[in-house]
Amino acid sequence: MNALAAFAAGLVFGIGLIVSGMTDPGKVIGFLDLAGRWDPSLAFVMGGAILVGYFSFAAAGKRGRTLLGGAMQLPKRRDIDARLVAGSTVFGIGWGLAGFCPGPALVALGAGIDEAALFVAAMLAGMVIYDAAERLIHAPRRRAKA
Amino acid sequence: MLLVAGLLVGLGTRYGAGCTSGHGVCGLSRLSPRSLVATGAFMAAGIATVFVTKHLI
Numbered sequence: 335m336n337a338l339a340a341f342a343a344g345l346v347f348g349i350g351l352i353v354s355g356m357t358d359p360g361k362v363i364g365f366l367d368l369a370g371r372w373d374p375s376l377a378f379v380m381g382g383a384i385l386v387g388y389f390s391f392a393a394a395g396k397r398g399r400t401l402l403g404g405a406m407q408l409p410k411r412r413d414i415d416a417r418l419v420a421g422s423t424v425f426g427i428g429w430g431l432a433g434f435c436p437g438p439a440l441v442a443l444g445a446g447i448d449e450a451a452l453f454v455a456a457m458l459a460g461m462v463i464y465d466a467a468e469r470l471i472h473a474p475r476r477r478a479k480a
Numbered sequence: 481m482l483l484v485a486g487l488l489v490g491l492g493t494r495y496g497a498g499c500t501s502g503h504g505v506c507g508l509s510r511l512s513p514r515s516l517v518a519t520g521a522f523m524a525a526g527i528a529t530v531f532v533t534k535h536l537i
Contacts, residue, residue: 347501366523366530380504387509395510408510414517421496422503422518426525428488431481431533435500436493439486453486460490 335402348441354379357441359433359449366430496522 355361356379364373391408400406429435434442434453442450493499496518498507503522507515 363530363534366526367534368527369531369535383505384508387505388511391506391510409507409512412513414514418496418514418518419521421492421494422498422521423492423496423525424488425492425496425499426522427529428485428490428492429500429522430526430529431488432485434485435489437499437501439489449482452482453489456483456486457490457493460487460492461494462490463487464491464494 336404339402347437348444350383351438351441356435357438357445362433362435362438363430492522 351357354376356376361373362376364371365376367373394400394406395408397406425435432449432453434450436457439450439453439457443454489499493502496503498515498518500522503512503515503518508519
């Protein structure tokens, strides 16, 4: 049942990304191109999504358990650190270069678009490199503790 | 170019702990200050990058 709910949520999310135009890199770059022929429509997509999300998260926050009875897991961190800003900036540069971000890239990959396949492969490599670097940095300390 | 972009998005998503959907939609929906800062950072970086690639190069 949990897997089914996850599948349904992914399906709705993916359809939303396609209908809204988020899976079209040209449209995303048009949205970011303030100095050119700016296309503000994706701001409305984000605004609409936030409106739906606001009420959904507010309802979720009042419940101790999910509708299916699982533990409610909502992010708790509220601190702002350099990692958050630096990581988001690196993310933004990549987003501006390709016009793809993770969700829409996966949808475009599913649609069989070659560019998306290349992008997703590189994105996964980026995540693996991050994990490897984290392990390398934190490994000596962990070993010392053990 | 796509490979460089993908690599940056992959690293940035993990390092910044979120993406357009994670911080931009879900985080702002929860009125999270972390996500507001993250969304501001990736929007500014995206706009600056497009300005450089479309108007300067």
